[in-house]
Amino acid sequence: MDSENNFSRMAPPIFDGENYQLWAVRMETYLEALDLWEAVEEDYEVNPLPTNPTVAQIKSHKENKTIKSKAKTTLFAAVSTTVFTKIMTLTSPKDIWNYLKKEYAGDERIRGMKVLNLMKEFKLQRMKESETVKGYSDRLLGIVNNAQEQRTLMRQDGMVEGALVASHKTQSKGKFLKNYPPCQHCGKNGHPPYKCWKRPDAQCKNCK
Template sequence: MDSETSFSQATLPIFNRENYDLWAVKMEAYLEALDLWEAIEEDYEILPLPDNPTVAQIKNHKEKKTQKAKAKSCLYAGISATIFSRIMSLKSAKAIWDYLKREYTGDEKIRSMQVLNLMREFELQRMKESDTIKEYSDKLLGIAKKIKLLESNFTDSRIVEKILVTVPERYEAYIASLENTKDISKITLVEVIHAFQAQEQRRLMREDYATEGALLAKS
């Protein structure tokens, strides 16, 4: 079994009418990995071979034709049986892709309302005293991912800003130190999360030492 066959069998995303935006992102990445996305994105026309074609022309013609057929086959395999009956008459991978997008993304007004609700949910988030920075950042990233699926202009810097202004007071000293040593506008989300996790670990170690000391003193 070659690597391409192994990949296609192991990772094909299946769409069953739910979470179209997520499926579309996964399927696009899947097709790109197999070098098939061009057949959908460009929807190129396969022209007939000229008289007395060269070996290179024959090879290119065959590759382009095979690429379109494989892309169509992947889309066939990546949808449930109930959806397949609705697209089986479409002739190209591009036509199938456009139909699914048109049918399952909803109109612009619906998408705008979804984005608005998600943005409201994002803005209302506050880190609880019992939360770890990983739990809180994962919650924010989950909302941000849904927003990015609906519109592409939601940046990680907004998540960084959200974390810095909504974490509990125990992080204030670190934030002040961060502001004095780094350009906040350039700090990455990974840097913030890792730095806060390191602070959490130091705090837990101090608490453990204090507990051990108290137990020794009592004994």
């Protein structure tokens, strides 16, 4: 009993409008631990008491009403002020949950567009002159890590994740060559000295 009371005093995970998928998993687990998830998932109706209710009916009615009220209160407490203003007029815990899912998770088309936008942003990145290869690589990986809401979709579509990895490798290699020290034979960047056509021992493969 003490452990249950201690858990109930733990603050719920707060949703501020970002990373909905992560919050939803944590919040569902939190509600289950408090025996409140059923009120969110099933959205049962609390029927009015009959004219001459029994003690059992009164007890059951009170418990169902209390659980539903606690579920709603917990959801209200688990969002930021900005998000709360969007759901404060909703009366049912299930309506609140469904609204947040629709508003912040989006449908497959929207998630797909987010992935495409991520890939576009990824490809448009350029190495800064003062940036090291490691710093540039870390910045690219940071873009991927910030799109945590899309990871489930990206795992389902291996081609998307593969494209990001391939793009990362290609861009890193290209930017590394671009920042290669000036060639000792021609003075230009972008290639190592042993590949320069102006080196003394350069030969044409065809005519020698």
